[in-house]
Amino acid sequence: MTEQRIGIIDIGSNSVRLVIYERTASGAHRVIDGSKRPARLSERIDDNGNLTQEALRELLGTLNHFRLICAHNRVGHIRAVATAAIRNAANRDEVLAAIQSESGIAIELLSGVDEATYGFLGMINAMDVQDGFLVDIGGGSTEVSLFQGRELVQSFSFPFGCVNLHRRFAAKGGMLTDEGLQALERYVAEAVAAVPWLTKYPSLPLIGVGGTARALGKVHQAAVKYPFTQTHNYPMTGLAVDNLFNELYRTPLDKRRKFPGLSKDRADVIVPGLAVMRLLYRTIKASHYRICGSGLRDGLFHDTRFPGRPKHQNPLAFSIQNLSALHPAVPQQHVMQVNRLALQLFDELHPSHLLANRERILLDAASSLFRIGGSIDYYEYAKHTFYLIVNSHLNGLSHREILMIGAIASYKSKNRVRQQLNDYKELLNETDFDTVYKLGTLLQLAAALDRSETQAIGRLEVEHAAGGQLLLRPVRFSGSLTLERQEVEELSSDFKKLWGTAPLLDETDYT
Numbered sequence: 001m002t003e004q005r006i007g008i009i010d011i012g013s014n015s016v017r018l019v020i021y022e023r024t025a026s027g028a029h030r031v032i033d034g035s036k037r038p039a040r041l042s043e044r045i046d047d048n049g050n051l052t053q054e055a056l057r058e059l060l061g062t063l064n065h066f067r068l069i070c071a072h073n074r075v076g077h078i079r080a081v082a083t084a085a086i087r088n089a090a091n092r093d094e095v096l097a098a099i100q101s102e103s104g105i106a107i108e109l110l111s112g113v114d115e116a117t118y119g120f121l122g123m124i125n126a127m128d129v130q131d132g133f134l135v136d137i138g139g140g141s142t143e144v145s146l147f148q149g150r151e152l153v154q155s156f157s158f159p160f161g162c163v164n165l166h167r168r169f170a171a172k173g174g175m176l177t178d179e180g181l182q183a184l185e186r187y188v189a190e191a192v193a194a195v196p197w198l199t200k201y202p203s204l205p206l207i208g209v210g211g212t213a214r215a216l217g218k219v220h221q222a223a224v225k226y227p228f229t230q231t232h233n234y235p236m237t238g239l240a241v242d243n244l245f246n247e248l249y250r251t252p253l254d255k256r257r258k259f260p261g262l263s264k265d266r267a268d269v270i271v272p273g274l275a276v277m278r279l280l281y282r283t284i285k286a287s288h289y290r291i292c293g294s295g296l297r298d299g300l301f302h303d304t305r306f307p308g309r310p311k312h313q314n315p316l317a318f319s320i321q322n323l324s325a326l327h328p329a330v331p332q333q334h335v336m337q338v339n340r341l342a343l344q345l346f347d348e349l350h351p352s353h354l355l356a357n358r359e360r361i362l363l364d365a366a367s368s369l370f371r372i373g374g375s376i377d378y379y380e381y382a383k384h385t386f387y388l389i390v391n392s393h394l395n396g397l398s399h400r401e402i403l404m405i406g407a408i409a410s411y412k413s414k415n416r417v418r419q420q421l422n423d424y425k426e427l428l429n430e431t432d433f434d435t436v437y438k439l440g441t442l443l444q445l446a447a448a449l450d451r452s453e454t455q456a457i458g459r460l461e462v463e464h465a466a467g468g469q470l471l472l473r474p475v476r477f478s479g480s481l482t483l484e485r486q487e488v489e490e491l492s493s494d495f496k497k498l499w500g501t502a503p504l505l506d507e508t509d510y511t
Contacts, residue, residue, distance in 0.1 A: 005032070006304055007070040008297045009063070009080035011107065013042040013139025014163050014211060014269065016059065018066040019297050020073050021305070028325035029305065033073050037062045038265045041085035042140035042163035049090035056095055063103045079304050081108045083115055083296075084140030084161060112157020115296060116143040119209055120152045122298030125312050127233060128396035132205040133198075133284050136295060137212040137273045139163035144280060146201060150311075156195050160188065162212055162273030174253050174268045176275075181249070184272060188279050202285035209295035212273035215266050217291035220244055222261030227424045228399045229391075232293030238281060241289055245274045294395075316361070316396035320368050323392050327375040334453040335371055341460065342367040342446035346439075348462040349470075352500065353438065362401060363439045365394065366408035370443060373410070382410035386420055400427050404436055411440025438498050445495060445503055448487035456481060470501040481507060 010017045020033040039062070044055035063080075070078055086092050087109055096107050110118070119136045124147070134145040138161040145155035169184040171177050176184065192198060208216065217231035220240060248256060249271050257267040281289065302310040312318040324330065346355070346363055373384030389406035397405070403424050407417050417436055421428060449457060449472065458476035465471045472488065474481065488505045496502040 005073060005075045005077075006301065007066070007073075007075040007078040008300050008304070009066055009078065009105070010297050010300075011041075011059070011063075011080065011082040011086060012039070012211075013083060013085035013141070013161055015039055015139070015265075016062050016066075017297065018069060019301070020070065020075055021301050023305070024326065024328075026325045026328040028322050029301075030326060033069060035066060035069060037065075039085075040139070040163055042161060043167045045085075045089060049088075051086065051089040051091060051095055056098060059095075060099065060102045063099060063105055067103055067105060077304070078105060079108070079300060080105050081110050081296075081300065083110055084112075084138060084157075084159070087111070088140065088159065112141060112143060113155055115141065116145045116155035116157060117152065118299035118303065119143060119295045120145050120147060120155070120299065121302055121310055122294040122296060122300075123207060123209055123292045124150055125302055125310075125315055125318070126294035126298065126393075126395040127207070127290075127292060128315060129205065129207065129290075131201075132207050132290075133201070133280075133286065134207045134209060134292075135213070135277060135280055136210040137162055137208075137276050138210055139269070142276055142280075144195075144198065146197065154197050156198075158188075158191055160191070160276070162269040162276070165272040165276070166269045169272065170268070176249065176271055181271075181275060184275055185279060188276055189283075192279065192283050198280075198283050199285070203287045204284065205288055205290050206277075206281050206284065206286040207290050207292050208277060209292045211266065212270065212277065213291050214293065215262060215270055216241065216244070216274060216277070216289075219248070219259065219261040219270075228403070228427065230293070230399065230402075231291050232393070232395075233398060234291040236289040236291070238286070238288065241274070241278060241281070245271070245278060248274070314396070316365065316394065319393055319395040320365055323369060323372065323388075323394070327372040327388075329375045330371045331453055333455055334450055335368060337450045337455045337457075338370070338443070338446045339364065339367040341449050341457070342443050344460060345442055345446060345462065349442075349499065349501075352464075355435065355438070358401075359435055359439065362405050362408060362435075363442065365397075365405045366439065367443050367446060369405070370409040370447070382412060386410040400432065403427060404432055407436045408439045408443060411436065411443060441491070441495050441498050445488065445491055448491055449484055449505070451483040451487045452479075452481075454479060456484070464501065468496065468501050470499075470503045471506045472503055473506050481505060 004023050006021045008019045016037045016039045018035045021029055022032045023029055044052050046052055086095055099107055120134055123134055131148045136143040140161045142158040142161055146153045165184055169180040214231055217234045257264045342363055346360055372388050373381035376384040386406040394402050407420055414437055456477045456479050457474045461473040461475050463471040485505045488503050492502045
């Protein structure tokens, strides 16, 4: 795509959403605007199966509003899709023609398989997971996909979602009675039983995408007072979801609208949505739940922006590159040099630390991002780096790992780390703190070796010498290394306390 801004419009069965993505001059992608309007299209089907004229008028009003937002943002390309509510409407051709003539927006009508495919693409580009079941419970349909080795293997679209199930089985007051819930579960179980491959791959995670899954994550995080604000990549046990479902189910609708973490417009449909999710969980004999914050709209973005190669092999590498590019003021050559030296030092010291490859990944990320806070303020760049890392999208990592990367990248001292991570301490253990101290100090040493920011050291040899010294010998370098030598000396004592060896920049016979 040559356009710098893309608008994605998703006409769902429960809500209509707009997201505007921008490609910056440095090649980064970011969301710059968005809007959401409740629609409940799956509830607004008449006895003949037609979407009502009132619902169509409201939808046209929403789309014209979105078109104005896109025009205001100088969007070069709008991609609009419709899912189950319009797909299943008897008058869908009339609806699509009306949208085209009244708003000028051409709508792609997605099949159930299309929905599953784009949902999978959005998820797989945002998570480091090899195998699992992907479940997207929308307003009017539910897509279930099996993926293995990060490839989509099977998918099926069921013609029910949280909105049309609520309409069909809820009592007049909007609550599900015991009889209504049992009838809903029988209906869903019968449909699920007709898809035999769902029972053949036990002990895989159930990855939930879409509004029902995100709402589940938010409500559970509010209930347990979870300290990290992201729901993306949030794990939950089967028991935790069962307990939460039972509490929501028993809570009267007026009180449920005030339930911590739950938006008012989802208060009635959350129970049928979770009923479907629990039944699928039991059917596939899943190991646990995991909430994914990226889905259909993200998949459509990747498909539009990267035609022919929308799937990224390494979600973390892609998001690190993107986050770096969002901060073009950062001295890139310096950061690349520090990253290279940090990883070399990690590998050279491996016999003495025996940290796992996962820790190397944390160091790689931290040493690639440690200067991004400088785009806000150089003097406090470490503090801003921590904030930006913890509040940005680093995909393919657990919440614990994101916090550790933020602390490693902004490392100053043990006390500073304790202070920084105090609000999140329940997500970390003492071993994690020790890892942060060691890798943070290692990153400090790598940064000291390019203190002049001139990339003077071309090649470095590392030798474990007698007397507990770590000799750092620049085999190929240019200019003076006076600054670097002084910085390494200042770090030497703290480094030795953590690593058991004192670094010394040794230029003997190499000048």
